[in-house]
Amino acid sequence: MNYTLQYSVVLQQLPYLLGGALVTLQVAFLSFWLGAVIGLFGAVGKLKGNRLIRGLINAYVVFFTNTPALVQIFFLFYALPDVGILLDPMTAVVIGMTVNTGAYLTEILRGGILSVRRAEIETAEVLGMSHLQSLRYVILPHIAKTLFAPLSNFFVWLVLGSSMAAVFGVEELTGRAINISTANLRTIETFSVVALIYIALTVIASAALALVGRWCFRVTARIF
Numbered sequence: 001m002n003y004t005l006q007y008s009v010v011l012q013q014l015p016y017l018l019g020g021a022l023v024t025l026q027v028a029f030l031s032f033w034l035g036a037v038i039g040l041f042g043a044v045g046k047l048k049g050n051r052l053i054r055g056l057i058n059a060y061v062v063f064f065t066n067t068p069a070l071v072q073i074f075f076l077f078y079a080l081p082d083v084g085i086l087l088d089p090m091t092a093v094v095i096g097m098t099v100n101t102g103a104y105l106t107e108i109l110r111g112g113i114l115s116v117r118r119a120e121i122e123t124a125e126v127l128g129m130s131h132l133q134s135l136r137y138v139i140l141p142h143i144a145k146t147l148f149a150p151l152s153n154f155f156v157w158l159v160l161g162s163s164m165a166a167v168f169g170v171e172e173l174t175g176r177a178i179n180i181s182t183a184n185l186r187t188i189e190t191f192s193v194v195a196l197i198y199i200a201l202t203v204i205a206s207a208a209l210a211l212v213g214r215w216c217f218r219v220t221a222r223i224f
Contacts, residue, residue, distance in 0.1 A: 003188075010189045013180050020176035021197055025205075027090075027165055027172060028158040031097035036151075038098070039105025046110055057106065064103035070164050072096045077168055089168040101158065108154070112147040113139075144216075152209040156202050173197060 045057045064072065073096030076087055087095070116139050124134040166175035173194060181190040 005189055006186060007189050007193070009184050009186050010180065010193050013176075014193075016180070017173060017176055017194065017197060020171055020173040021201060023170070023172040024159060024162050024174075024201065027094060027097065027162040027170070028155060030094050031101050031162070032155050032158055034094070034098040035101025035105050036109075038102025039109045042102060042106030043109035043113055046106065047113060061103045061106050064100050065107075069097060069100040069161065070167070072100055073164065073168065089165070089170045093162075093165040093168055093170055097158065097162070101154075104154065105151075108147060108150055109143075112143040115146045116142050148209075148213045152206070152213065155209065156205055159201055159205060160198065173201075 042057050042061070045053050049057070073093055076096050077089065077092040080087060120138050120142065121134060124138045129137065162172055163174040165172050166178055169175065171179070177190050177194040181187045184190070
């Protein structure tokens, strides 16, 4: 076998690949924050809701945490057109990843809320704090500090998981890598470069999140 590596062919497409990396971050960012909103309401509903609400949220969490996100996006993109609902690839991917993320974050955020000790709340009451002050100065800082590390790890996982968007024609990093390798047939070179870009993305994201945690929440996080 006389295969010769030719990375120059792939490096010429580096700006195109980096553009795909930005799309990857966009998908992860939207899915995380929209999912966080769902997760917050889900967590509060499981803790404070009536029996019906808790049952519906439990069913949602069980379904979406026990089926692959890829299958969920397949349903949105390929099954919904049968009933007249057409979604473009980007929208289907973001919605699919969002509802999947929301299910996981429901449990993560519920654990954070439960971690607030009753003694902390009672201390705030003794100091004469109102409910809003207790929420702002006692409960939310505790939850943020407790959950920052798992939420940061979850965001990094979303960055990598967004590669499934390529299956639906979204030109994020993996999608653009497929386009390049199909055109130049340099699969080894293309995907080894893409792997390095993914590593750079996760390292940069982890470092940035570690700095945010240290400055905002006094959380000491390891980058690796």
